[in-house]
Amino acid sequence: MNSLLCCQDFSALKFDQLLDIVDMTNRFRLFGRNFFGHSSNELILSLEKQTVSYFKRYHSERMEELRMFLENECFTICPVSQQFTIFDLQDFSFLEESRKQKTDLVGSPKDAVAEQSGFVPIPANFVNPFATAELKSRRQSQRNSRSVDEVEEANMENGSLDKQEEIEATPNLCNTALTLLRFFGRYIRMTSLLPSIADYSVPALTQLFEYFFYS
Numbered sequence: 609m610n611s612l613l614c615c616q617d618f619s620a621l622k623f624d625q626l627l628d629i630v631d632m633t634n635r636f637r638l639f640g641r642n643f644f645g646h647s648s649n650e651l652i653l654s655l656e657k658q659t660v661s662y663f664k665r666y667h668s669e670r671m672e673e674l675r676m677f678l679e680n681e682c683f684t685i686c687p688v689s690q691q692f693t694i695f696d697l698q699d700f701s702f703l704e705e706s707r708k709q710k711t712d713l714v715g716s717p718k719d720a721v722a723e724q725s726g727f728v729p730i731p732a733n734f735v736n737p738f739a740t741a742e743l744k745s746r747r748q749s750q751r752n753s754r755s756v757d758e759v760e761e762a763n764m765e766n767g768s769l770d771k772q773e774e775i776e777a778t779p780n781l782c783n784t785a786l787t788l789l790r791f792f793g794r795y796i797r798m799t800s801l802l803p804s805i806a807d808y809s810v811p812a813l814t815q816l817f818e819y820f821f822y823s
Contacts, residue, residue, distance in 0.1 A: 616658070618658050618659075618661070618662045619662065619665065621662070623666060623794060626659070626662055626798075627797065627798065627801060629655075630655065630659060630798070630801045630802050631801055633651065633655050634801060634802075636648070636651070637651060637652065652804075655802065656802065656804050656805065659798075659802055659805055660805055660808055663798065663805060663808055663809065663812075664808065667808075667812045667815075670791050670816070671815070671816070671819065673787070674784070674787065674788065674791070674816060674819060674820065675819075677783065677784040677787055678784055678820070678823045681782075681783050681784060682782070682784060683782040683784065684782055684783045684784075685780045685781075685782060686780065686781050686782060686783050686786060687779070687780055688779050688780070688781055689779075690779065692779065692781075694789060694793070697786075697789060697790060697793060698793075699789070699790045699791075699792075699793025699794050699797065700789075700793040700796075702793075702797045702800070703796075784820065785820075788816060788817070788820050791816055792813060792816070795809045795812060795813050795816075796809075796813075
């Protein structure tokens with residue numbers, strides 16, 4: 609697997625495709641560490657190198673996209689529902705999934721065995737983490753995936769109030785701010801999957817915010 613990562617060109621991948629690769633590599637590494645006591649250090653180094661290279665280019669493109677939003681749309685009003693939260697954006701849905709996974713893993717009896725032996729035996733009820741990866745990825749992308757377009761459509765259909773009353777009663781965000789939130793969600797998700805790139809992703813998040821704020 610390390611050879612595959614080293615030889616691949618990630619530049620043509622979409623961001624979600626890269627996240628799938630990082631997630632699958634993490635599963636592979638966790639499987640090797642838990643059941644075979646292998647740390648897979650070389651695999652992680654290869655993944656970090658490829659991911660950092662991709663992330664630098666991706667961030668440059670997102671900065672350019674943000675610049676275009678600021679120049680062309682700037683603070684164009686986008687009505688949202690009263691109950692709108694960042695979890696209505698698909699890019700943040702992973703946070704709820706991560707929270708549930710951490711809750712399920714608290715107090716696992718396997719931890720003590722793993723600390724003593726360095727690995728644990730494969731149980732009889734073992735579930736293949738690689739076979740379920742694609743299914744989980746699809747469920748996650750579908751969960752809480754209400755786009756801003758859907759929010760706008762829902763508000764347009766609710767036309768019982770006149771336009772002025774609707775503007776006063778409905779919270780408003782600007783398209784550029786929503787785009788910025790999406791970028792934040794993608795960067796945070798990447799960092800949660802591969803914490804070692806925080807040296808690059810955290811300054812990138814700050815740069816995005818400062819560019820938006822001071823513009």
